[in-house]
Amino acid sequence: MWDWFYKLASPPHFYRIAANLEPWLLWAAVILLLAGTYGGLVLAPPDYLQGDGFRIIYVHVPSAFLSMFAYVTMAVASAIGLIWRMKVAYCVAAASAPIGAAFAFLALVTGAIWGQPMWGTWWEWDPRLTSELILLFLFLGYIFLRQALRDTRQADRSSSILAIVGVINVPIIHYSVEWWTSIHQGPSLIKMDTPSITGDMLWPLLIMIVAYQLLFFAILLTGIRSELLQREKSSRWVNDLLTTGVIGEGAH
Amino acid sequence: MEFLAMGGYARYVWSAFGISFAVLIAMLWLTRRHFNLTKQTLLRRIRGKEGAQI
Numbered sequence: 001m002w003d004w005f006y007k008l009a010s011p012p013h014f015y016r017i018a019a020n021l022e023p024w025l026l027w028a029a030v031i032l033l034l035a036g037t038y039g040g041l042v043l044a045p046p047d048y049l050q051g052d053g054f055r056i057i058y059v060h061v062p063s064a065f066l067s068m069f070a071y072v073t074m075a076v077a078s079a080i081g082l083i084w085r086m087k088v089a090y091c092v093a094a095a096s097a098p099i100g101a102a103f104a105f106l107a108l109v110t111g112a113i114w115g116q117p118m119w120g121t122w123w124e125w126d127p128r129l130t131s132e133l134i135l136l137f138l139f140l141g142y143i144f145l146r147q148a149l150r151d152t153r154q155a156d157r158s159s160s161i162l163a164i165v166g167v168i169n170v171p172i173i174h175y176s177v178e179w180w181t182s183i184h185q186g187p188s189l190i191k192m193d194t195p196s197i198t199g200d201m202l203w204p205l206l207i208m209i210v211a212y213q214l215l216f217f218a219i220l221l222t223g224i225r226s227e228l229l230q231r232e233k234s235s236r237w238v239n240d241l242l243t244t245g246v247i248g249e250g251a252h
Numbered sequence: 253m254e255f256l257a258m259g260g261y262a263r264y265v266w267s268a269f270g271i272s273f274a275v276l277i278a279m280l281w282l283t284r285r286h287f288n289l290t291k292q293t294l295l296r297r298i299r300g301k302e303g304a305q306i
Contacts, residue, residue: 026280037269042255052259059272102279106272113268117261215276219283226287233294242295 009086011228012237012247018221025218032211039204047201056114058204062212063106067135068170070100070216074142075167078160087231088224090156093163094146095223099216101139107132127176128184131169138166152231 007013040058047054074096081089111129112122123129142159149155177184197205232238241247258265 041265041269046259051261053261053264055258055261055265056268059268063272099279099283102275106275109271110268113264113271117264215280219280222283222287226283226290229287229290229294233297238294239298242291242298 009084009088011088011232011235012241014088015225015228015237015241016247018225022218022221025214025221029211029214029218032207032214036204036207036211039207044201044204050118053114053117054201056110058208060107060110060114061205062208063103063110064132065209066212066216067100067104067107067132068173069213070096070103071135071138071163071170072167073220074100074139075163078163081156082160082164088228090160091224091227091231092220093160094227095220097139097142097146099219099223101136101143103212103216104132104136104139108136126184127180127182128173131173131176134169135173138162138169142166 008017036058040055044055044058046052074093077089077092077096080086081093108129111132115124116122142162145162146155146159149158176182229238237247256262256266
């Protein structure tokens with residue numbers, strides 16, 4: 001049952017799977033991005049209150065969702081790395097951080113652009129906005145901590161602890177609009193009853209979220225491959241791969 | 253023109269989409285560039301070692 005898990009822990013095996021999957025994920029992401037953008041900008045009707053300004057949600061919500069998803073991926077991978085001492089898991093965590101930081105940055109910037117016409121301000125020290133900003137700082141802290149430590153094993157351990165401790169911020173971001181008084185609107189998609197958004201506005205949003213998710217995985221796989229090459233630079237399979245272009249069948 | 257005007261929200265909507273796509277493309281490009289540079293650096297290192305052995 002755990003065979004697939006142990007196989008994934010093998011750097012050359014993971015590298016091979018990542019190289020094969022990556023183009024498929026990327027092309028699927030591009031197609032869905034185009035479809036979602038067309039649906040969001042052209043087909044979805046304007047909001048009765050926010051007019052066409054609401055269309056910013058088609059880039060804001062996927063960015064915010066992916067920033068949290070990237071952080072959870074980083075924290076889970078860090079925990080797996082610490083528990084099973086799995087090199088590939090540390091690579092997943094390290095490669096997730098810059099992508100997550102970019103999504104958190106996008107969530108904050110697109111949120112500010114939406115906030116100006118709707119709330120009359122670019123920024124407010126609101127619980128949702130502040131906790132998202134803390135998420136960006138956690139990603140940056142993780143990246144800088146790894147860069148500051150020259151010893152890879154020490155960098156893996158220290159950054160993993162930071163990632164695991166910081167995961168507490170993810171439920172805080174999600175529930176901040178319910179726990180505290182917030183100018184940010186409540187959850188529209190992930191809630192106990194049905195989504196509070198009409199179907200013709202919802203489907204482009206769901207397509208955009210899937211597109212961003214696929215793009216995240218495509219970029220993540222490239223990042224993981226870079227990490228694997230750097231960590232395994234002295235191994236035989238990397239030597240074979242770089243000189244012949246293929247990984248030897250016997251490499252595990 | 254009506255579509256581009258976005259009901260008076262043009263500068264907000266288009267700048268949000270523009271910045272988003274610019275960052276996504278930059279992220280993809282930078283990750284790939286880093287990957288290719290890593291490969292080139294390691295290949296040079298291997299070739300250097302082989303040269304030293306000969």
